[in-house]
Amino acid sequence: MEYKFQVNLTGIIDLLSKHTYSSPQVFIRELLQNASDAILARRYLEPEHQGEMLIESLRGEDETPVLIFRDHGIGLNEEEIHLFLATIGQTSKRDEWFVQSDDFIGQFGIGLLSCFVVSDEVVVITRSAKDNQKTIEWRGRADGTYSLTVLDRQIEPGTEVRLRCKDGNEEYFQPETVQRLAHHYGSLLRFPIRFSDGNETILINDVRPPWEQEFLDSESERAAFMDYGTTLFETEFFDYVQLNSAIGDVHGVAFVLPYSPSLAMKKTHRVYLKNMLLSEQTEGLLPDWAFFVKCVVNANDLRPTASRESFYEDETLAATRAALGAQLRQYLIDLREHSPGVLRALIELHHLSFKALAVDDEEFFRIFMKWLPFETNMGPMTLTEYIESHKVVRFVSKLDQFKQTAAIAAAQSLCVINGGYTYDGPLIEKLHDVFPNIQLIHVDANRLFLGFKYLTLAEQSEVEKFIALANQVLQPFECSAEIRSFAPAELPALYHASPDVLFKRSISATKEMVTGLWSSVLDEMAEGIAADSFARLCFNFLNPVVYKIAGISDENLMRHSIELLYVQAVLFSHRPLNVKETSLLNESLLGLIEWGADAFEGWIQ
């Protein structure tokens, strides 16, 4: 023997209002969906049936707001009413039910559930369009009890749902709110939705979206699309692209954003499913690179997930995404011929999208790479501008390396591209593969050092003592010293540290303040770094101060000078000083002051 649980409706409604229907206004969406399903079902029987819906807002006897939703759909007979009741409580989610079956009756019940969130009593008056049926009234209460009456009067086939405002939900029963929400969810529905507040009746979905309209000329078409975007998103968009995909049966429009979106921003779109608003936050509709547009589309053949904020990742979605992506890509390519001015402005705004696509799309790369802007140590420029004045393309692949090398490279008239940004490095690295005649040089501080001139033997002997002392002074700082000739002459010394060395530096700086457990952890981490990975300090033989210091005989003075040049070079490389270096700075400064005072005294005497 099988038994069924007695489901407590009050409990379910309570749960629903707290979770699934956390926004009570969805009852309007659900009732529109019910009406839409009912009208579609009736059209199976009567293909010519147009169907429409009327929403009435009125006041009950005690001034309680009442809403009536009336449709000319298929209606329900007595048996079907019992059926939909049976589904209440089985699942609270229409989409879940939808996945399991195409059963319209079951969905009807699920849709009604949401009404109990705003109304203690729901009255359904319905008459089936099938056969010659009687009009039935179902009166359901939130405590789970209901009554069923066969009415004497007959209504037109269809369904009428009456809701009485539950205390605390008045705002969802205000005529303006109901009108606005009905438009919000149902503006694309293909049957007329009218709204009446007792005085006048208006058509809510009076305008079809522009992609369903025909236009006389391209100007009025453009105006219609752009206006639609402005009204929908309260944004003056830059441009628009029509979207159509036979797969997924998707139609709509992508609006080009008038600002550069941040990379971390969620790329969401407004999506209708079978003409009902699914979500304004749908993700995953477009390829990842297409973050320069905001879309509004209607999809007939995509399957939403329960959250309504994305679609099931299946072949259909993948193919739809590819088709929509191809249209956006083609739009960009076509601009090149038809509106180069627009393209220029678009690249300025959305070069990140261009770059994101070009990384993985060789043909696109071939077309657009030359116009894309990059940062260099001589200001921003496009690749074309760069290549016009430089034979080889020099680039740095990390942001912090760029800072270290930019000034030195500039002093040697080398123009270097900053490849540290998300797409820039991979794009530059691809250059040679696509255009074999372009020569690439990956620049880092080490490589710049290679370009510095070695000293002659005679010069070397001049600085021998200086370098020996510098190596001795810098040993505790895990830094080696060398000397070369390089531009600019004003720069006395350059400090360079590899990533490993920098990591070691940060460990030792942090260790100065950490004890116990974490001190051991830091030690263990440091063990992983080769003991001989030293930073490099390269003195500039062309610098007059360095030259002078290298020649002085007072070893103490030479020592303090080396210490100060070291500290200065570290700071110049954008590295903070650690405790040891800060005290070195203080000691050597004091040492120099003392030396100066002594010298001054001697000079006075």
Place this chain on the structure above:
Amino acid sequence: MSENRERAYELLEESLRLDDGDERIAVCEDAVREADLSGDLQTRYRAREHCLRAHVFGGAPEKGLVGFSWLLAQFDGNPGEFSEWGILWKYKWILSLICDFPQIPKARIYEMLGDFETRALRAGYGLHAVYHYRYRTEKFWDDKESAREYFQKMIELSPDELSNCSACLKDEMVSSAIYFNDDARAVELAQPLLDGENKCASVPHRTYADLLLPMVRLGRQQEGLHYHRAGYRLVANSRGFFDRVAQHLIFLTLTENFERACALFEKHYPWTEHNWDSLHLFHFFRASWFLFYVVSEKGAVSHVGSLRSFGIYHDLDYQAFCLASKFKEQAEDLAKQFDLRNETDFFSRTLRETPALQKWCAPFPLGE
């Protein structure tokens, strides 16, 4: 200086507009430099908090460790100055990555878990999060018995504010089902996550990847292809998910989508450079080995095309079998380090059992 302070905050704001990755790390590190120059402790702390997040989620966990120890020292040294919940929350990030470093001894990791437990209790939280991380740690070195014990203890407690978000907790149920050999249950548990009912910065990213091998074992490769498609997009551009990329690589090998597998391998190989996360490296080397092993066994691709900027075999053709043995060696080396520290043979065993995965290989073309 107030100028540095302002600059630090500007940079932090800028970093929020970026995705996790190198660029965000660089901007955050800049912010830390400016903050340090400002000398203002609040700013320095705030900047390091952001930087820690960037390091942990952007694939630079070694730097995250250093940053965290700074934060913790400041937190302890300035009572009442900084959020206790904040530092404990970040402590969990560290606990979730500390095992990835075989240079950190087992005893130290237990010491850290104990420290976290003491701090959590002192702050008035329950043991849910503590047991959670104890479970994950035991699972890391495959002490099944202890892992099960802590898992049981965890699920008997109610989550509190120190527990991971509900998406992460559900994801943990999925991966524990896989760990305890119940693939079918894992797939079932994962559905709400894949439907988007709960999500966060790393779920369903991890979920999709974790399910790939179970889908193959269940003979549900076709659905697995969807998971690959949906999941790979989520992890493809973030080094923090390098280990997950490896799972996709294995899946593509098992479904004989060799061309796509090689393309993925090529795209992600540069992530091995300057990478301190030995666990991620282990997974990637293992997956690459398996790919090239299968490819050369089957004679599907004899050598691999334009592998630019490779630090390996500069002058040779990239023949599949050469690559296979190279990556096998690298994975074995890491496995030894892990097993030595872990005092188990889990990593070497995983490697030994890898070629046998080939029995699941069957063509399931991905299509467009």
